[in-house]
Amino acid sequence: MLSDSLTSILRKLPAKSVHAHCDGPCGVYDPASARVAAEAVLSMTKKLIALSPAGNDQASMSAYNNTFSRFVAIKEEESQKTKKELLILWTDYFKPEHLSTYPDLHDTFWKAAKLCSACKVSIDQSKAEELITAVEKIHSMFWSSKGRDDKWVTAS
Amino acid sequence: MTNGLLQADKNLLQKPDLFTLLSLLVGYRHHLRVVGKSMLPFILEGDLLIYKKINSKKYDLKVGDLVIASHPKLKSHLIIKRIYKIDQKKFDLRGDNPLSSTDSREWGLINFNLIVGKVVKIFRD
Structure with a gap:
């Protein structure tokens, strides 16, 4: 009886919300995820360019092939992750009303997504650097849309 | 450790009691309603969390504790x-x-100063 009454009171008690955050409905977005992934793409691209076999013997070539494959796999994965994070910002966070402030919004995201693909299909440092620049531009658009001026800081 | 956490979690899930209600009314404890699913399977959307505010000089936080914190990017959250x-x-x-x-x-x-409180009870409809 008392327990039922207390339950009823607590159920009606006005309460502020505490957020168990997830990506999407909670409305919490941050271009940092795309930035970290894009940095990984650039890092792996540089490592691939610098990679060479220690010798021509079987063991050296096996080691080289193994490392090369791993680096490519990570570059592929991080490129895809960058694209996914950018698409979330583009399609979920940005709204039609942002177009008046950022008329090149669609073009910026479209080109950034294309760069993610370019980084997958080739080992091209200039493309990876272009991707970082594109993510930085999106970072600036994102935070200025929130009335903030968060500094662009990279991990590497 | 997992068993310990489960037992600690079980202890948090309680039936409403008069003491807690009075604690809320006098401001000794505070309450919040959960929105979102990042704490599944233990905490469900709609759960009422009872928490105590953290004292910066004397706090008893440990690994496994459920805490309320200010969002590092959106302080009001x-x-x-x-x-x-x-x-x-x-x-x-x-x-x-x-x-x-x-x-x-x-x-x-997350810096300590963003930690608002520690969950001490959870009420579920």
Whole structure:
């Protein structure tokens, strides 16, 4: 009886919300995820360019092939992750009303997504650097849309 | 450790009691309603969390505790997370449901001054 009454009171008690955050409905977005992934793409691209076999013997070539494959796999994965994070910002966070402030919004995201693909299909440092620049531009658009001026800081 | 956490969690789930209600009324304890699913399977959307505010001079936070914190990017937002690691006065906060949680994996360690309180009871309809 008392327990039922207390339950009823607590159920009606006005309460502020505490957020168990997830990506999407909670409305919490941050271009940092795309930035970290894009940095990984650039890092792996540089490592691939610098990679060479220690010798021509079987063991050296096996080691080289193994490392090369791993680096490519990570570059592929991080490129895809960058694209996914950018698409979330583009399609979920940005709204039609942002177009008046950022008329090149669609073009910026479209080109950034294309760069993610370019980084997958080739080992091209200039493309990876272009991707970082594109993510930085999106970072600036994102935070200025929130009335903030968060500094662009990279991990590497 | 997992068994310990489960037991600690079980202790948090309680039936409403008069003492808690009075504690809320006099401001000794505080309450929040959960929105979101990052703490599944233990904390459900709609659960009422009872928490005590953290005293910066004397606090008893440990790994596994459920805490209320200010969102590091949106200060007005309060979040519920579990302490995954403690490094001096910095906290690695994680959601129990990693596939649906934005947490220290993205934000990095959370400063102590963002920790608002520790969950002491959970009421479920």
